[in-house]
Amino acid sequence: DTAVSQTPKYLVTQMGNDKSIKCEQNLGHDTMYWYKQDSKKFLKIMFSYNNKELIINETVPNRFSPKSPDKAHLNLHINSLELGDSAVYFCASSHPYSPLHFGNGTRLTVT
């Protein structure tokens, strides 16, 4: 009965590779998000989608491309991975103007 699930939980890859993180929510929420928690532990928003439409796109390199095939899914594809991309990536969902429900995170390590 997981509400927001993201896979994989851990991802170790080499610089230059392309990888994807998948996210699914079964809460019926219209809005989904990607947040990044960096080495200093700050959680910062990257993207937000409402009903498959991109509504927030923070200053994120073009190498990061979110894709929402339907309102229950928001995947994150990262091209040409760099060392600085190492972080924990959290997917979240919510009804508009309501608290976010987060997944358990994907720890990405780029070597």
Next chain:
Amino acid sequence: DQQVKQNSPSLSVQEGRISILNCDYTNSMFDYFLWYKKYPAEGPTFLISISSIKDKNEDGRFTVFLNKSAKHLSLHIVPSQPGDSAVYFCAASGGQGAQKLVFGQGTRLTINP
């Protein structure tokens, strides 16, 4: 540009006592504030929120206080229990970025038996 700051990286409290976690913000457009709790290897979970039209919101052992003039909010947990040991994040949103939560860097709370 840290708009939400939690100046105490860690806090240690005796079981049964009150835990007080603090948060300051700089953006006067923020009108909705939340606290999240995070256990290791899990995502943050919503704890309690407050809108700027209130100065206090209570839910069981958790109370959030908002002082708009000081741009300060605090989370009180009483009595503190061992299961409360976690990292607590303060978050805020409002204005044009109403759907964009800005988080503080978290405070690690340890409840000692």
